[in-house]
Every structure is written in C-alpha cells, then in structure tokens.
Amino acid sequence: xxxxxxxxxxxxxxxxxxxxxxxxxxxxxxxxxxxxxxxxxxxxxxxxxxxxxxxxxxxxxxxxxxxxxxxxxxxxxxxxxxxxxxxxxxxxxxxxxxxxxxxxxxxxxxxxxxxxxxxxxxxxxxxxxxxxxxxxxxxxxxxxxxxxxxxxxxxxxxxxxxxxxxxxxxxxxxxxxxxxxxxxxxxxxxxxxxxxxxxxxxxxxxxxxxxxxxxxxxxxxxxxxxxxxxxxxxxxxxxxxxxxxxxxxxxxxxxxxxxxxxxxxxxxxxxxxxxxxxxxxxxxxxxxxxxxxxxxxxxxxxxxxxxxxxxxxxxxxxxxxxxxxxxxxxxxxxxxxxxxxxxxxxxxxxxxxxxxxxxxxxxxxxxxxxxxxxxxxxxxxxxxxxxxxxxxxxxxxxxxxxxxxxxxxxxxxxxxxxxxxxxxxxxxxxxxxxxxxxxxxxxxxxxxxxxxxxxxxxxxxxxxxxxxxxxxxxxxxxxxxxxxxxxxx
Ligand code: FRU
Numbered sequence: 001x002x003x004x005x006x007x008x009x010x011x012x013x014x015x016x017x018x019x020x021x022x023x024x025x026x027x028x029x030x031x032x033x034x035x036x037x038x039x040x041x042x043x044x045x046x047x048x049x050x051x052x053x054x055x056x057x058x059x060x061x062x063x064x065x066x067x068x069x070x071x072x073x074x075x076x077x078x079x080x081x082x083x084x085x086x087x088x089x090x091x092x093x094x095x096x097x098x099x100x101x102x103x104x105x106x107x108x109x110x111x112x113x114x115x116x117x118x119x120x121x122x123x124x125x126x127x128x129x130x131x132x133x134x135x136x137x138x139x140x141x142x143x144x145x146x147x148x149x150x151x152x153x154x155x156x157x158x159x160x161x162x163x164x165x166x167x168x169x170x171x172x173x174x175x176x177x178x179x180x181x182x183x184x185x186x187x188x189x190x191x192x193x194x195x196x197x198x199x200x201x202x203x204x205x206x207x208x209x210x211x212x213x214x215x216x217x218x219x220x221x222x223x224x225x226x227x228x229x230x231x232x233x234x235x236x237x238x239x240x241x242x243x244x245x246x247x248x249x250x251x252x253x254x255x256x257x258x259x260x261x262x263x264x265x266x267x268x269x270x271x272x273x274x275x276x277x278x279x280x281x282x283x284x285x286x287x288x289x290x291x292x293x294x295x296x297x298x299x300x301x302x303x304x305x306x307x308x309x310x311x312x313x314x315x316x317x318x319x320x321x322x323x324x325x326x327x328x329x330x331x332x333x334x335x336x337x338x339x340x341x342x343x344x345x346x347x348x349x350x351x352x353x354x355x356x357x358x359x360x361x362x363x364x365x366x367x368x369x370x371x372x373x374x375x376x377x378x379x380x381x382x383x384x385x386x387x388x389x390x391x392x393x394x395x396x397x398x399x400x401x402x403x404x405x406x407x408x409x410x411x412x413x414x415x416x417x418x419x420x421x422x423x424x425x426x427x428x429x430x431x432x433x434x435x436x437x438x439x440x441x442x443x444x445x446x447x448x449x450x451x452x453x454x455x456x457x458x459x460x461x462x463x464x465x466x467x468x469x470x471x472x473x474x475x476x477x478x479x480x481x482x483x484x485x486x487x488x489x
Contacts, residue, residue: 021314022462025443026371026485027350028302029053029070029078029320035060036318037308038161038217038284039299040067041084041098041118043140044291049075050140051299051320052084052118054095060317061309065092067120071140075297075323075348084143085120085134094129095161095217096120099196099289101135102166105176106196108135108146116140117196119178121160122150129159131180133196152191152199158183161217163286164196169262177202177262179236183214188238190263203264205236209254209273213240217284220260223296223328225341233268233328234260235343237276237298239284241305248426250306251283252276255343257328276343278430279410279448279457280304282321296326298345302445302458307421311444312462319445321458322347331433331454344453347440349373353483365390365471368441370463372484374470376437379403385475387439389446389461389468391416396461399448400474401437408432408450410457417462430455441468 024030034056041052048071055068067085070078085093098118101109109115115135122132130150134143152162162180169175178191178199187206191199209215219237224230236258241251253276258267276285277300285300300321303311311317324345332339353373356366365388368374376385379401386400394415401408407429414425432450440447444462449455472480 021465022312022444023370023465023467024313024316025319025445027076027442028322028445029072029299030316031055031068031070031318032080033060033315034058034317035062036068036301036316036320037062037303038095038301039286039320040095040120042286042288042297042299043098043100043116044288045100045116045140048073048140049288050098051078052098053301053318053320055083057083057086060315065094065123067093067118067134067143076350081141085118085145090125092123093134094121094123095284096131097163097165097286097289099164099166099176101196105194106133106135108133108137108196110137113137113139118143119151119162119164119196121162123160127157128153129156130154131159131162131178131199146197148197151197152178152180156182158185158214163217163219165221165289167192167260167262175262177220179218179220181215181218181238183216186215188215188218188220188236188265190265192263205265207256207267207273209238209240211240211242211249213242215240217286219286220265221287221296222260223326225328226330227327233341234258234265235326235328236265237285237287238273241283243305248280248423250280250423251304253282253285253300257341257343274343277456277458278428279459280412280424280426280428281460282458285321287326297348298324298326300458302460307424310417310420311460312417312420313444321445322349322440322447324348324453324456329452329454342454345449345456346453347447347449349440350485352486354486356482356484365469366482368468368470368482369484370467371442372468372482374399374439374441375481375483376401376439376479377481378479380476380479382475385479386473387480388471388473389439389441390471391461391463391468392466395471396463397446397459398473399437399439401432401450403432406432408437408448408455408457410448410459412459412461416464428457428459430457443467
C-alpha cells in the first residue's frame with residue numbers, strides 16, 4: 001500500500017459534503033483512507049517503530065474496528081501496511097498494546113525468533129468485552145489470533161484497553177503486568193501473568209477524576225526524576241471522556257504520579273490527577289514498548305469524540321499527534337517553595353527547518369504553507385504577543401502568550417468549518433513561567449509546547465488547501481519567528 005505521507009493532497013476529495021477538505025499532514029500518521037482513532041500496540045522491533053490503530057477498513061466513520069498498521073524508522077514518516085487484526089463477523093478488535101515476548105514466555109513463538117504478542121479487547125456481538133491475544137512470528141509483519149481466546153473475561157460490557165508491560169520486582173521475579181479499565185465503574189485494574197495467557201487479579205485503582213467521565217486507555221510506567229536513575233517514580237496515564245455534558249471538554253487525558261510495587265499503584269502523598277494536555281484534541285495517548293535506550297515515547301490520537309466524526313478531511317478521518325518523549329522534571333518556583341515534579345513532553349520534530357524572516361511578511365501575514373513551526377521567542381515591553389493562525393482570510397485560531405497573566409491562551413474559532421459541533425469553538429489556557437512557545441503546524445494539527453514541554457496543548461484547526469499564514473496582532477513581529485521545511489522555503 002502506498003505511504004499516506006507520499007500521497008498528493010490533490011487526490012483527496014470531499015467524501016460527504018462536510019465543508020472543504022482540509023489537506024493531509026506530512027509529519028503525522030494518518031491512514032491513506034478511512035477512519036482512525038486510538039493508537040494501539042505501539043512497539044519497537046529491530047529498529048522499526050510499529051504503530052497499530054483503531055481502524056475502520058470500510059468507511060470514514062467509526063465502525064467495525066480492526067487494528068490498522070503502520071511503520072516508521074524516524075517517527076515522522078510512516079508507511080501503512082495491511083490491516084494486522086481484522087474485525088470479524090462476531091468480533092471487533094478494540095484498543096490494546098503489544099510486547100516483544102523476550103524468551104517466548106507465551107509459547108506463541110515458532111521456537112526461533114521471539115514472538116510479538118498483541119493484547120487487545122475483543123468486543124463481541126453479544127455486547128461483552130474481554131481481553132484476547134494475537135501474535136506475530138515474523139517480527140510484526142503478519143499476525144494471527146490465538147486459538148484459545150479470550151484470555152481474560154469477567155463477563156463485563158465495559159472492560160477494555162489492556163496495556164501490558166514487563167515488571168521486575170525486587171525479589172528478582174519478572175512477570176507481565178496488565179493495566180486495563182472498567183470504563184463505566186471508573187477503575188484501573190491490575191493483573192499479572194507469567195505467560196501472557198493466564199492472568200491473576202492484583203488490585204483496583206479508583207482515585208476519582210474531577211468529572212463523571214468514562215475511563216479509557218490506561219498506561220503505567222516508571223520514569224527517573226531529573227534523569228536520576230536512583231529516583232524512579234511511576235506515572236499513570238488515563239483518557240477520560242464525557243458523553244453527555246454540554247460543556248466544551250469532551251475527551252481529555254490526565255496523569256497522576258505515584259508508586260507501583262508490582263501489585264498496586266499508590267498515588268504519592270497529596271497527588272491528584274493532572275491534565276496531560278490542555279487542548280481539546282489529544283486522546284488515548286499510550287507509550288511504546290521496548291523503545292531504544294529506555295526512552296518513554298507517547299503517541300496520541302488528535303481528536304475529540306465530541307466532533308471526531310465531523311472532521312472535514314478526506315479520504316481519511318483521524319490523525320495521530322507528534323510522538324512525544326516523556327520525562328519527569330522538578331520545577332521550583334521563584335520563591336523556592338512548591339517544588340513540583342512535572343511530566344514533560346518533548347516532541348520528536350523534523351530536522352533541517354529553515355527560518356523565514358519577518359520581512360517576507362506583508363499585511364496578510366507570513367506564509368507558512370502546510371507545515372512549519374511558529375515560535376514566540378520574546379514578549380518585549382508589551383508583555384503580550386498574539387499570533388493569528390490564518391487560512392486565507394479566516395483566522396482559525398489565535399495563540400496568545402500573556403506574560404503578565406503567566407499563561408498561553410488558545411482561542412479556536414469555528415471559522416472555516418461548515419457543519420461541526422457547537423462545542424468545537426473554545427478557549428483553552430495553560431500555565432507559562434518563561435521561555436519559548438513553539439507552535440507546530442502540520443495541516444489541521446496544531447500542537448503548542450511551552451515551559452520546555454511542561455505545558456502542552458493540542459488542537460485541530462481545519463486549514464484549507466493553501467495552508468497557513470500567521471499574523472502577529474499583538475506585540476511586535478520581531479518577537480515571532482517561523483521555520484519551514486527547507487524544500488518549501
Ligand atoms: C477510546 C476507545 C477505547 C476503545 C476504542 C474503540 O477512544 O473508546 O476505549 O477500545 O476507542 O474504538
């Protein structure tokens with residue numbers, strides 16, 4: 001199959017009359033055609049990153065979930081492969097994870113190379129959700145279902161999104177751990193296994209989130225604080241979604257810091273859930289297994305269940321974020337009080353971007369094109385800089401760095417989108433305590449990173465085929481720089 005990133009945008013036709021088609025991103029994973037949601041089974045094998053994803057092979061709406069499959073060596077250019085785990089007449093393959101089964105603990109290998117084992121949620125016609133296995137004996141190229149599925153069934157209708165990882169206890173006993181949700185009961189359950197086939201219940205975690213949301217797509221992993229390998233903390237990720245509320249959040253992601261002893265996750269004293277991404281369009285983010293050098297790399301779906309079905313792109317609908325490396329950093333306030341450990345996200349970005357100078361701009365603003373990086377570098381005496389992100393004459397969004405208020409504000413207009421949910425237009429804020437604000441633009445995907453990755457927000461804004469222009473409307477143009485890929489300079 002042709003790589004989605006090499007397809008010409010001109011080929012894309014609006015499929016169903018929902019406004020204009022917004023073009024295809026270049027640095028982000030999108031399917032060549034049809035619907036995509038959550039990343040699944042993220043795993044690094046022999047120098048290749050595999051990303052599977054919730055995929056409808058038959059249309060541009062959510063239905064008949066299979067695991068689509070794409071690979072990349074640099075996490076920026078992706079090549080789509082055949083569907084790995086197809087939906088069947090009786091079963092959809094919902095979200096889950098994949099591990100390299102070093103030493104063939106599952107016995108699903110061929111006796112030679114270690115198998116790659118995917119643990120996914122089998123959502124069956126009878127309305128039940130249980131955990132099942134699929135495996136690859138050729139390093140991720142082809143997949144088959146385990147013939148004794150499911151491997152973990154509690155008769156539940158809301159039991160899904162298993163994330164599996166290897167845990168080595170202080171006693172030297174290494175085993176597999178699964179975190180998985182009871183979505184409506186608001187629980188993250190922990191199970192353990194020696195062979196990925198037989199699972200033992202360990203504990204349930206139900207520390208409440210602020211709203212009455214469903215819980216989905218958990219992850220759990222250790223990270224060193226400030227790079228100190230002797231000071232490891234555990235980070236739990238969770239995606240939450242509220243189907244009914246009329247407010248403007250919908251889908252969001254949270255994280256919480258704590259400890260994990262191989263059976264139970266315990267939040268650190270005083271810890272509570274914090275927002276992982278302050279924008280509207282970052283969901284179902286999970287991390288890669290077996291990433292090189294112990295790196296913790298996260299990928300998320302850049303949409304929101306409130307309006308995901310109305311995104312005016314074609315012939316694909318759904319895109320992943322930039323891959324973000326996660327780390328923990330102690331942030332000390334000016335007074336030296338309130339030292340806090342923050343989860344920091346550092347995006348994997350293209351190299352070799354060339355700076356565009358401000359004198360190339362005119363009243364219409366500075367041309368970025370389909371992809372580029374806008375940086376607010378300083379605030380000058382005005383202490384506030386606003387940048388309008390424009391498509392033709394429409395300002396689709398405004399990013400404001402307000403140094404007095406200590407925040408970055410993202411205002412998204414409904415301009416340019418004909419028929420989309422009324423909750424799409426919105427204002428989002430995130431803390432800022434100094435440093436560069438970087439806005440990564442890639443077709444309709446807008447990711448803003450500030451405070452060296454401690455403040456992040458992600459939004460869709462459906463730019464037209466001519467791409468982006470930026471206009472500095474508050475503050476001085478000299479405070480803002482634009483970098484674009486060298487071949488489009
Ligand atoms: C999250 C989610 C998961 C589920 C999948 C179905 O976006 O609802 O809980 O496994 O999508 O596509």
